[in-house]
Amino acid sequence: MKNSLGAKTIVPTTPVWVVGTYDPEGKPNVMTVAWGGICCSQPPCLYVSLRKATQTYGNIMKRKCFTVSIPSETYAKETDYFGIASGKTEDKFSTTELTPVKSDLVDAPYVEEFPLIIECKVIKVVKIGLHTEFIGEIVDVKADSLVLNEKNLPDIEKMKPLIWNIAGRTYHKVGKRMGKAFSIGKKIQNRSIRTH
Amino acid sequence: MKNSLGAKTIVPTTPVWVVGTYDPEGKPNVMTVAWGGICCSQPPCLYVSLRKATQTYGNIMKRKCFTVSIPSETYAKETDYFGIASGKTEDKFSTTELTPVKSDLVDAPYVEEFPLIIECKVIKVVKIGLHTEFIGEIVDVKADSLVLNEKNLPDIEKMKPLIWNIAGRTYHKVGKRMGKAFSIGKKIQNRSIRTH
Numbered sequence: 001m002k003n004s005l006g007a008k009t010i011v012p013t014t015p016v017w018v019v020g021t022y023d024p025e026g027k028p029n030v031m032t033v034a035w036g037g038i039c040c041s042q043p044p045c046l047y048v049s050l051r052k053a054t055q056t057y058g059n060i061m062k063r064k065c066f067t068v069s070i071p072s073e074t075y076a077k078e079t080d081y082f083g084i085a086s087g088k089t090e091d092k093f094s095t096t097e098l099t100p101v102k103s104d105l106v107d108a109p110y111v112e113e114f115p116l117i118i119e120c121k122v123i124k125v126v127k128i129g130l131h132t133e134f135i136g137e138i139v140d141v142k143a144d145s146l147v148l149n150e151k152n153l154p155d156i157e158k159m160k161p162l163i164w165n166i167a168g169r170t171y172h173k174v175g176k177r178m179g180k181a182f183s184i185g186k187k188i189q190n191r192s193i194r195t196h
Numbered sequence: 197m198k199n200s201l202g203a204k205t206i207v208p209t210t211p212v213w214v215v216g217t218y219d220p221e222g223k224p225n226v227m228t229v230a231w232g233g234i235c236c237s238q239p240p241c242l243y244v245s246l247r248k249a250t251q252t253y254g255n256i257m258k259r260k261c262f263t264v265s266i267p268s269e270t271y272a273k274e275t276d277y278f279g280i281a282s283g284k285t286e287d288k289f290s291t292t293e294l295t296p297v298k299s300d301l302v303d304a305p306y307v308e309e310f311p312l313i314i315e316c317k318v319i320k321v322v323k324i325g326l327h328t329e330f331i332g333e334i335v336d337v338k339a340d341s342l343v344l345n346e347k348n349l350p351d352i353e354k355m356k357p358l359i360w361n362i363a364g365r366t367y368h369k370v371g372k373r374m375g376k377a378f379s380i381g382k383k384i385q386n387r388s389i390r391t392h
Contacts, residue, residue: 002313002338003348009240010337010350011314012266012357013370014233015209037210037233038362039245042326044205049235070208076374080381096384117198118207126322128331130238135324141206142198152199153363154206161208163359163370166234167349169378174209174359175371178272182365185276188292 009166016162016171018082019048020067020100020109021059028100028109030092031056032083034164035131036068044138046120049131055087060134064122065106069114073160076171105139115147115159205362212358212367214278215244216263216296216305217255224296224305226288227252228279230360231327232264240334242316245327251283256330260318261302265310268356272367275358301335311343311355 014034021029035049046068050057060066071079078096085092093100099112103119110117120136141154149155156174163172210230217225231245242264246253256262267275274292281288289296295308299315306313316332337350345351352370359368 003341003344005337005339005348005350007240007334008337009234009237009242009334011234011242011264011312011334012350012352012355013209013211013359015207035234035236037243038205038207038231039243039329040231040324040327041205043324044203045324045327046205046207047233047235068207073374077380077384080375080377080379081384082381084378084381085385090385095387116207124322124324126320126329126331128236128239128241128320131236131241133235133322133331135322135329138203138205138207141201141204143201145199148199149364152201154201154208156208156361156364156366156368159208162374163209164377165352165370165373168345168352170352170376171374171380172352173371173374174361175369177361178269178358178367178369179276180366181276181360182280183276184273184367185278185280188273188277189281189286191291 012165014164014166016071016079016164017048018069018071018079018111019056020069020111021056022063022108023055023059023087024062028093029055029059029087030082030111032079034166039135045135046118046138047133047135049133051130052132060122063107065108066120066136067103067108067110068118069111070116070161071114073162073173075114076162079162115144116154117142208361210360210362212267212275212360213244214265214267214275214307215252216265216307217252218259218304219251219255219283220258224289225251225255225283226278226307228275230362235331241331242314242334243329243331245329247326248328256318259303261304262316262332263299263304263306264314265307266312266357267310269358269369271310272358311340312350313338
């Protein structure tokens with residue numbers, strides 16, 4: 001028997017992503033979001049959902065592109081600040097002394113100090129309600145050498161991304177490995193094949 | 197200087213969600229997805245992205261609703277199996293001996309043993325490419341008493357959800373708390389207000 005908690009967005013886990021855009025004057029801006037995720041494998045796409053009231057919403061509407069910079073846990077404070085302050089009144093790069101780098105593929109900046117960044121071109125805008133989804137085709141992923149493994153892929157234990165716990169309003173680390181996907185469930189599948 | 201890794205969906209973090217639906221004969225089915233997230237606060241909405249080839253895609257197209265059951269780490273193996281096997285050829289509930297419960301709000305089943313479940317009515321279907329997004333309005337969230345805190349909200353440390361690490365193809369636990377959101381960044385904001 002489960003307890004009804006009502007129609008709420010208290011659903012784990014959600015990511016902690018920093019969306020980079022240029023404002024109409026070409027000033028770089030960043031905003032932290034948790035309403036984001038991968039939404040297609042081919043073409044590779046991710047989305048971020050934004051309120052119309054944000055600076056980032058207007059910036060993306062105008063330039064049709066954005067970046068996502070994934071902070072490591074070292075930058076939890078700066079990332080939280082990026083979600084509190086508005087680019088309409090504060091220069092978030094200057095305040096944090098972090099470095100905006102112009103993407104060579106899309107007309108948007110990313111955060112140099114963050115270990116992984118994704119460059120996106122908007123291919124769909126989906127109005128839902130308070131939030132609008134911007135679906136961006138991933139044109140490139142770039143990473144610091146320090147977080148790559150021997151296969152030249154980003155290693156989550158080296159990257160140390162954050163997780164957003166909406167119900168408790170806290171950030172969390174990524175914890176221990178729990179097993180290999182498409183593998184630990186195979187014993188159960190074999191059981192099924194034997195008995196059917 | 198960052199290394200280009202190409203246009204790939206290797207972006208942390210993504211969730212581990214189990215989508216529940218009924219097939220045309222009313223048989224309950226479940227499928228594990230990582231392409232999912234919250235996409236609107238008002239109305240509260242989440243999405244899951246699915247390939248047309250899956251049983252779940254057809255089931256949602258027909259009944260226009262689904263549930264999301266969030267597994268705790270205890271059920272990592274069953275969850276992995278739900279992502280390996282197809283409901284077209286295997287009865288995933290019967291194989292795992294987990295219990296399908298019919299939602300009283302939407303025409304879809306959820307997994308009784310998982311600590312948090314979300315009931316959704318589809319309000320938009322967004323075709324992207326290989327994947328199609330099903331945007332569902334959250335009509336209720338239900339949780340086991342054991343995972344609720346004193347505010348009657350789900351406690352992520354009690355729920356123990358999984359995280360999907362796509363680049364390494366591993367599941368991970370949620371790790372330690374890194375600080376309070378809308379709070380740890382305030383010192384930086386105050387610095388900005390003082391100096392501008």
